Each structure stands twice: as C-alpha cells, then as structure tokens.
Amino acid sequence: MIQLESVSKAYKTSTRPALDDVSVDVDKGEFVFLIGPSGSGKSTFLRLLLREEVPSKGRVSVSNFDVAKMPRRKVPRLRQTIGCVFQDFRLLNNKTVSENVAFALEVIGKPKHTITKVVPEVLELVGLDGKADRMPHELSGGEQQRVAMARAFVNRPLVLLADEPTGNLDPDTSQDIMLLLERINRTGTTVLMATHDHSIVDSMRRRVVELDHGRVIRDDRRGVYGVGR
Amino acid sequence: MRASFVFSEVVTGLRRNVTMTIAMILTTAISLGMFGGGLLLVRTIDKMQASYLDDVEVTVYLTQDISANDQNCTAEPCSSIRSALENNQAVESVVFEDRNEAYERFQRIFEGQPELVELARPESLPASLHVKLFDPERSEVIVQEFGNQPGVANVDDQNKFLDRFFDLLNSGRDGTFIVAAIAALAAVLLIANTIQVSAYTRRTEVGIMRLVGATRWYTQLPFLLEAVVAGVIGAALGVVGLIGVKYIALDQIFEATGGAIPKIEMVDILFPVAPVLLGVSILISAITGYVTLRAYVRT
Numbered sequence: 001m002i003q004l005e006s007v008s009k010a011y012k013t014s015t016r017p018a019l020d021d022v023s024v025d026v027d028k029g030e031f032v033f034l035i036g037p038s039g040s041g042k043s044t045f046l047r048l049l050l051r052e053e054v055p056s057k058g059r060v061s062v063s064n065f066d067v068a069k070m071p072r073r074k075v076p077r078l079r080q081t082i083g084c085v086f087q088d089f090r091l092l093n094n095k096t097v098s099e100n101v102a103f104a105l106e107v108i109g110k111p112k113h114t115i116t117k118v119v120p121e122v123l124e125l126v127g128l129d130g131k132a133d134r135m136p137h138e139l140s141g142g143e144q145q146r147v148a149m150a151r152a153f154v155n156r157p158l159v160l161l162a163d164e165p166t167g168n169l170d171p172d173t174s175q176d177i178m179l180l181l182e183r184i185n186r187t188g189t190t191v192l193m194a195t196h197d198h199s200i201v202d203s204m205r206r207r208v209v210e211l212d213h214g215r216v217i218r219d220d221r222r223g224v225y226g227v228g229r
Numbered sequence: 230m231r232a233s234f235v236f237s238e239v240v241t242g243l244r245r246n247v248t249m250t251i252a253m254i255l256t257t258a259i260s261l262g263m264f265g266g267g268l269l270l271v272r273t274i275d276k277m278q279a280s281y282l283d284d285v286e287v288t289v290y291l292t293q294d295i296s297a298n299d300q301n302c303t304a305e306p307c308s309s310i311r312s313a314l315e316n317n318q319a320v321e322s323v324v325f326e327d328r329n330e331a332y333e334r335f336q337r338i339f340e341g342q343p344e345l346v347e348l349a350r351p352e353s354l355p356a357s358l359h360v361k362l363f364d365p366e367r368s369e370v371i372v373q374e375f376g377n378q379p380g381v382a383n384v385d386d387q388n389k390f391l392d393r394f395f396d397l398l399n400s401g402r403d404g405t406f407i408v409a410a411i412a413a414l415a416a417v418l419l420i421a422n423t424i425q426v427s428a429y430t431r432r433t434e435v436g437i438m439r440l441v442g443a444t445r446w447y448t449q450l451p452f453l454l455e456a457v458v459a460g461v462i463g464a465a466l467g468v469v470g471l472i473g474v475k476y477i478a479l480d481q482i483f484e485a486t487g488g489a490i491p492k493i494e495m496v497d498i499l500f501p502v503a504p505v506l507l508g509v510s511i512l513i514s515a516i517t518g519y520v521t522l523r524a525y526v527r528t
Binding site for chain 2: 084112120155
C-alpha cells in the first residue's frame with residue numbers, strides 16, 4: 001500500500017538531509033507507528049506520502065500512485081485516497097460538526113444526496129451522533145479530534161495518516177482516539193501514525209518504525225516505544 | 230463541480246472583505262468609466278470630423294483692386310486664377326463671391342449684432358473664390374500654389390483652424406486614456422491585493438481543501454470569481470456613471486456649443502461602449518486573479 005524505496009529528502013536550507021536513504025514497505029490494512037524525536041524526519045515522511053514534498057532521491061508510492069513522478073493535476077486524486085488527522089485538529093470554526101465533515105465531500109464534488117447520507121453514518125462511527133449541529137468551540141478536545149477523524153474518514157480513504165493525533169489530549173481521551181483509530185483500521189484502512197506517546201505505542205503492540213536523524217533505525221513487527229527510554 | 234458551493238464561497242469571500250471589495254469595485258468603475266469616456270470622445274471626434282470636413286472650404290481672398298473693379302471675375306488676373314483653380318486636379322468646385330454677396334453673407338452671420346452690421350460697408354469686404362476640394366485634408370496645396378499669386382490678398386484655410394480644434398479634442402481624448410490607464414493600474418493592484426488577503430483569510434479552508442484532494446478549480450475558482458464579480462459590478466457602475474455624466478453635465482455643455490460638438494447619444498453608451506467595458510473588465514480581472522493565484526497561492 002505504501003512503499004518508500006531508498007528515499008532521501010534534503011532541504012535547501014539544511015545541511016543534513018531530513019530523510020536519508022529510507023526504505024519502508026507497508027501492506028494494506030496494516031497499523032504502523034512512526035516514532036522518533038523531533039526533527040527525526042517523521043513529518044517529512046508523511047508530507048512525501050501526500051506529495052506536499054517531492055523526494056530528492058528514491059521512489060515513493062501510495063496505492064497505485066507513483067507519488068514523486070505523478071503530474072501535478074493528478075495529485076488531488078492521490079489525496080482523495082488518503083485521510084489526514086493532525087495534532088491541532090484543523091477544523092473550520094465557523095462551520096458545525098456535520099458541515100465540517102460535509103466540507104471534505106463538497107469540495108471534491110460529491111453529490112448532495114451522497115453527502116446527506118454519508119455524513120451522519122460517519123458521525124455515528126466516531127461516536128458524535130447527536131452533536132452534528134454543535135460548533136467546534138462547544139466541543140472538548142477529544143470530540144474535536146473525532147470530528148477531524150470523521151472528516152478524514154468520510155471519503156473512505158485507503159490510507160489514514162495521523163500526525164501526533166493525541167498530542168493535545170489527556171491520556172484517557174487519547175485512549176479513546178486510539179480505539180477509534182483501531183476501529184478504522186479494522187475496516188481495512190491502512191493507518192500510519194506519527195507519535196511521541198510511549199504508553200500508547202507500548203499498549204497497542206503494533207508495528208513500529210523508528211526514525212532518527214532521517215534514518216530508519218528500527219522496524220519491529222510488534223514493537224514498543226523503546227527499551228530503556 | 231457544484232455551482233452552489235463555489236457561488237456561496239464567492240459571496241462569503243466578498244462579504245468578509247467588504248471594505249477591500251468596495252475599494253476594488255470603485256477603482257474599477259472609475260478606470261472603466263474614464264476608458265468609456267475616452268471611447269465616447271473618439272466617437273464624437275469621428276462624427277465631427279466627418280460632418281465638418283464635408284463643409285470645409287479654402288477661401289482665396291482677392292485684393293482690394295480686383296474686389297472693386299472686377300464684378301464678375303471676368304478680367305485678368307481674376308479670371309486666370311479662377312480657371313487655374315478649376316483646372317486643378319484636387320479641386321471639386323469654385324464659386325466666386327463678389328463684395329455685395331460677401332456683404333449679404335456678413336449681414337446674415339451677424340444678424341444678432343446690428344451695431345456690427347451698421348459699421349460694415351460692402352467696400353470694406355473683399356471678393357473671394359470659395360474652393361471646395363475633393364480631399365479637404367489636402368488644402369495645403371492650394372495655399373502654397375495661390376497664396377503669392379498677384380491679385381490674391383490671402384488664402385484662408387478652414388482646415389487649419391479645424392486641425393487646431395481637433396488637436397485639442399484629441400489631446401483631451403489622450404489625457405482621458407492616460408488617466409484611465411493609471412486608474413486601471415490601481416484597480417489591478419487592488420484586485421491582486423484583495424485576492425491575496427482573501428486567500429490568506431481562507432488559508433485554513435484552502436489547506437483542508439488541498440488535503441482532501443480538491444482540484445484546483447475548487448480551491449481557486451472562488452477567488453477568481455470574486456475578482457470577476459467585482460469587475461462586473463465595477464463595469465456596470467462605470468456605465469451608470471457615464472450615463473449620469475451625460476445627463477448631468479455633457480448634454481448641457483455640448484448644447485451650449487450650438488451643435489458644434491454633437492450630443493453623445495444614449496445608444497453610443499449602450500453599444501458599443503458598455504459591452505466593451507464589460508468585456509475588458511472581465512478579461513483584466515480574470516487575468517489578474519489567475520496570475521495572482523499562480524504567484525501567491527500554493528496548489
């Protein structure tokens with residue numbers, strides 16, 4: 001589903017490459033933690049998959065897309081197969097919960113009858129049925145992240161990228177979000193989650209890819225955050 | 230493409246940034262109004278040139294001596310001047326006017342000023358040959374050829390006067406176009422700036438749109454349409470402004486010239502000026518919008 005082959009990424013402003021000869025292969029339906037300290041290259045990794053960046057060297061593919069080589073006009077189609085959640089939720093504060101979710105479908109031209117059918121379904125999936133008409137500021141952090149996840153998942157992406165989705169949440173709420181991610185993963189969606197959160201990684205016992213200084217220093221099938229850390 | 234979505238984004242964008250929108254519409258209206266005014270002036274000048282040149286004559290005034298003694302232009306040198314004019318390739322017709330006829334015409338012209346008519350005597354007016362040319366613009370030839378002939382007092386070329394008059398109108402037209410161009414530059418910069426501000430205030434939306442895989446049409450068309458909508462409103466205001474200026478000021482001013490400058494007709498404003506302004510406005514705002522989005526907004 002996701003393949004990086006000897007991928008390097010250097011930024012002009014930095015002497016050290018953000019990613020240095022990285023090769024990772026993620027199968028369909030896998031759940032993978034991407035861990036490592038700040039500046040280790042996690043964000044660059046995710047940005048390459050979304051084609052927010054183009055690698056300096058190597059090959060990146062997501063589903064059937066040759067991400068680095070695809071023409072610009074095809075990028076929207078790539079992004080429609082990927083859902084994204086972030087630490088800061090990125091909700092539209094002037095829209096209600098259901099409008100926020102519907103927005104993701106409206107802007108890719110989905111017909112109205114599809115939207116009115118699908119949005120309540122996905123809100124129920126993330127446990128927000130009954131809060132469809134609330135504004136984001138009326139919700140707790142955990143609820144806001146659920147809205148963001150509903151938005152990321154509403155178009156049934158093949159891959160869900162989560163960039164520190166629990167970074168702003170307390171441990172209990174984080175646990176709820178992880179359960180939700182697992183549920184999404186069980187629908188067959190490949191989940192790639194960048195995180196700093198030891199306890200979550202340790203409790204989930206999923207595949208762990210650890211980056212340091214832009215290199216893959218560990219790739220465990222059923223890993224923990226780190227021994228002795 | 231869902232039109233309702235794009236349309237609601239455009240309306241939101243224009244309302245969110247309402248002061249800039251107004252500034253953008255007003256400068257567009259002013260520049261287009263000036264431009265339209267210039268176009269109308271061009272049309273007026275064309276009309277005037279066509280009607281005036283039909284009547285333009287070169288008048289060859291004869292000396293006192295001939296005026297007094299040769300009543301019918303049958304003696305020398307008048308007769309040879311006349312036949313030379315008649316045989317000239319450029320000349321369409323020659324009409325002789327003796328003193329008395331000149332006096333009658335003088336009386337007609339200055340009907341309203343009897344004290345002037347009172348003062349004038351037929352003897353004080355010269356006889357003349359009124360020369361009509363095939364091409365009134367080539368009056369110079371006659372002036373050169375006959376100006377120094379014996380028996381000729383002087384040659385009066387109406388075209389010279391008209392040239393000065395049209396020069397004045399033409400520089401008025403050029404001035405209008407220059408001001409219009411400067412205002413257009415201001416309008417273009419405002420459009421560019423408004424789009425940038427608009428894109429900045431909506432960066433979260435645009436970011437999400439890009440992320441969920443919206444095409445460029447979806448992310449950028451609202452901004453582009455914002456500029457075009459403002460341009461269309463500006464053009465409409467410009468046309469309304471032109472109509473207003475016509476009724477409030479120009480009609481009276483042109484009427485005061487006694488028909489020397491023909492009135493600007495409503496039809497002239499509605500066609501072709503109005504559609505031209507609209508077209509120019511849409512074109513310029515769309516191009517400005519497109520270039521701005523290319524330069525400043527990531528896709």
